[in-house]
Amino acid sequence: MRSPDRLTFAPWRPALVKELWALAGGRAFWTLLLLVCPLVGFSFIQALQLYSEASSAAQGAPVAASGLSPRDGILVPTLGSFYVAITLLFPFVAIRALGDEKETGALRLLVQLPYRVSTLIGIKLAVVAAAWLVAAAIAASALVIWCMLGGHVGIAELANLAAGHLLYGLLIGSIALFASAIAESSATAAIITLAFTIGSWVLDFTAAGSSGIAGLLSQLSLTPAIRTFETGILSAGLVAGIVAAIGGFCALAAIWLPPGVPVRSKLLRSVVCIAVVATALGFASTLRATFDVTEDRRNSFPLADQRALSQLKAPLRITVHLSVEDPRYADLKRNVLAKLERVMPDVTVRLAEGVFSPRINPNDDRYGEVTYLYGRRSDVSRSTSHREILPLIYALAGTAPPAPLSTPDYPGYPLVTKAEWALPWFFGGLPLLIVLGWWWSRRPPNISHLTQHRDGGRP
Numbered sequence: 001m002r003s004p005d006r007l008t009f010a011p012w013r014p015a016l017v018k019e020l021w022a023l024a025g026g027r028a029f030w031t032l033l034l035l036v037c038p039l040v041g042f043s044f045i046q047a048l049q050l051y052s053e054a055s056s057a058a059q060g061a062p063v064a065a066s067g068l069s070p071r072d073g074i075l076v077p078t079l080g081s082f083y084v085a086i087t088l089l090f091p092f093v094a095i096r097a098l099g100d101e102k103e104t105g106a107l108r109l110l111v112q113l114p115y116r117v118s119t120l121i122g123i124k125l126a127v128v129a130a131a132w133l134v135a136a137a138i139a140a141s142a143l144v145i146w147c148m149l150g151g152h153v154g155i156a157e158l159a160n161l162a163a164g165h166l167l168y169g170l171l172i173g174s175i176a177l178f179a180s181a182i183a184e185s186s187a188t189a190a191i192i193t194l195a196f197t198i199g200s201w202v203l204d205f206t207a208a209g210s211s212g213i214a215g216l217l218s219q220l221s222l223t224p225a226i227r228t229f230e231t232g233i234l235s236a237g238l239v240a241g242i243v244a245a246i247g248g249f250c251a252l253a254a255i256w257l258p259p260g261v262p263v264r265s266k267l268l269r270s271v272v273c274i275a276v277v278a279t280a281l282g283f284a285s286t287l288r289a290t291f292d293v294t295e296d297r298r299n300s301f302p303l304a305d306q307r308a309l310s311q312l313k314a315p316l317r318i319t320v321h322l323s324v325e326d327p328r329y330a331d332l333k334r335n336v337l338a339k340l341e342r343v344m345p346d347v348t349v350r351l352a353e354g355v356f357s358p359r360i361n362p363n364d365d366r367y368g369e370v371t372y373l374y375g376r377r378s379d380v381s382r383s384t385s386h387r388e389i390l391p392l393i394y395a396l397a398g399t400a401p402p403a404p405l406s407t408p409d410y411p412g413y414p415l416v417t418k419a420e421w422a423l424p425w426f427f428g429g430l431p432l433l434i435v436l437g438w439w440w441s442r443r444p445p446n447i448s449h450l451t452q453h454r455d456g457g458r459p
Contacts, residue, residue: 015119015120015123016123016126016127019097019123019124019126019127020127020130022097023093023096023097023127023130023131024437024441025441025442026093026096028092028093028096029093029096029131029134030434030435030437030438030441031089032085032089032090032092032093032131032135033134033135033138033434034431034434034435035085035089036082036085036089036135036138036139037138037426037427037430037431037434038426038427039081039082039084039085040078040081040082040085040138040139040142040426041142041422041423041425041426041427041430042081042426043077043078043080043081044074044077044078044081044142044145044146044419044422044426045419045420045422045423045426046077047073047074047077047078048074048146048149048417048419049419050073051068051070051073051074051415052415052416052417052418054068054073054414055068055414055415055416056416058412058414059414059416062411062412064412065411065412065414066296066409066410066411066412067412068412068413068414069294069295069296069410069412069413070146070151070152070153070154070413071154071157071161071232071294071295074143074146074151075143075153075157075158075161076161076230078139078142078143079139079161079165080230082135082136082138082139082165083165083168083226085135086132086135086165086168086169086172087172087197087201088194088197090131090132090135090169090172090173090176091172091173091175091176091179091190091193091194091197092190093128093131094128094131094172094173094176094177094180094193095176095179095180095186095189095190095193096186097124097127097128097177097180098124098177098180098181098189098253098257117254117257117258118250118251118254120254120257121177121250121253121254121257122250124177125170125173125174125177125246125250128169128170128173128174128176128177129166129169129170129173132166132169132170132173136162136165136166136169138430141425141430142422142426143158145419145422145425149415149417149419150415150417151413151415151417152413152415154293154294154295156293156295157232157293157294157295159293160229160232160233160234160293161229161230163229163234163239164225164226164228164229164230165226165229167225167239167242167243167246168222168225168226168242170246171222171225171242171245171246171249172193172197174245174246174247174249174250174253175193175196175197175249176189176193177249177250177253178249178250178252178253178256179192179193179196180253181252181253181254181255181256181257182256196222197222200222200223201223204223204224225238225241225242231294231299232292232293232294232298232299233290233291233292233293233299233342234290234291234293235287235289235290235291236287236288236289236290237284237285237286237287237288237289237290238284240280240283240284240287241281241284241285244277244280244281244284245277245281247277247280248273248274248276248277248280251273251277252270252273252274255269255270255273256270288341288342288345290342292342295410296410297410299338299339299342300339300342300343301339301343301386301390302404302405302407303405303407304402304403304404304405305386305390305401305402306343307402308394308399308401308402309340309343309344309390309393310343310344310345312344312345312374312393312397312399313345313346314346314374314375314397315346315347315348315374315375316340316344316346316347316348316372316373316374316393317348317350317372317373317374318337318340318347318348318349318350318370318371318372318373319350319351319352319370319371319373320332320337320349320350320351320352320370321352321366321367321368321369321370321371322351322367322368322370324351328368328384331384332370332384335384335385335386336384336385336386336389337349339386340393352366368382369381369382370382370383372389372392372393372396374393374396374397375396375397377396378396379392379395379396
């Protein structure tokens with residue numbers, strides 16, 4: 001018999017066990033796992049073949065070998081297929097955690113239990129996280145195979161990628177819970193959730209790189225969030241923003257879940273919730289702390305320049321006379337602007353065209369110029385390389401360029417191997433284990449064992 005103290009300490013435990021058992025008994029969860037196996041397996045094997053071919057061509061060429069990063073060649077493509085599965089298939093698992101109870105009428109009984117609605121939503125989000133972890137184990141098995149073949153994995157890079165995909169999965173799960181709370185059926189909730197996810201893809205493809213209102217709308221897409229983690233950057237503002245969005249959708253689900261509450265009251269509470277989340281997102285956007293977790297430090301300047309630039313306290317204002325569709329703008333942003341924003345304390349970048357004004361005329365004589373204003377001194381350059389821009393900034397600041405520090409070059413990790421033997425694992429072994437797990441979850445309880453336990457072990 002459990003002690004009253006233990007029941008008081010974890011009163012949510014029975015509800016959590018019930019939700020986990022319902023997850024294991026649902027077909028959507030096992031179907032997700034079965035579909036993830038070939039997706040991840042095919043992507044991993046294709047990535048391994050391409051990486052092996054590139055490694056074979058780089059043999060005996062240290063410069064070419066230094067460009068071979070397992071993060072780019074193996075981790076990102078493998079987890080990319082997992083991202084697709086989470087986007088398109090995972091919502092159906094999350095919706096089942098709440099949708100079935102609304103359709104069967106069990107929700108009215110559920111809200112009468114001695115739990116707060118926020119506790120119930122928290123338990124369901126925990127179950128969604130558990131489902132994600134089980135699905136992620138399939139992708140993790142691919143990385144185990146990679147290590148068995150002798151491949152290299154950067155711990156910081158892997159941890160950053162895993163954290164990004166976990167946050168993305170929880171965000172998708174929280175959207176699905178909110179959709180289930182406002183919809184009357186699971187089918188409607190699925191449509192609402194896919195409207196968020198697929199609509200985010202469409203928004204990213206059509207509006208990314210655009211200026212004006214379209215450029216602002218592209219920032220609402222969910223895809224750039226995971227892309228930042230894939231580039232090897234850990235951003236405190238991005239993490240805080242995703243956590244705020246997850247909390248916001250869960251709070252909205254808790255507001256709309258209880259039956260019998262007037263719609264007017266739910267709408268007023270929703271407005272307050274959205275205002276709080278918007279404030280949190282605004283605060284998150286002010287967090288500038290970022291960390292380059294890549295082993296080759298591709299997102300950072302050389303170490304000596306990083307230290308010198310971080311000491312420049314005056315504001316740096318950069319005006320770019322380029323259209324956002326111009327490839328030179330993409331190179332400038334990747335090679336210089338993004339790195340300056342991460343290392344210097346006060347950097348502002350703006351396009352000369354403004355946010356809502358017409359695009360710059362490429363025939364303009366100033367097109368292609370970039371103006372750098374530091375304090376009261378300014379200079380102009382057309383270069384997109386940090387080797388030319390950084391000396392310009394040091395000259396504006398009146399400081400000498402720092403002496404380069406001796407740091408080891410990134411060696412690269414070429415690996416020539418084959419992984420045909422992994423095909424049976426992803427297309428045979430893993431699916432078989434999943435089917436066995438589904439069969440075990442469908443077994444009826446052992447009544448005789450329970451009876452003996454109740455009778456003190458007497459037959």
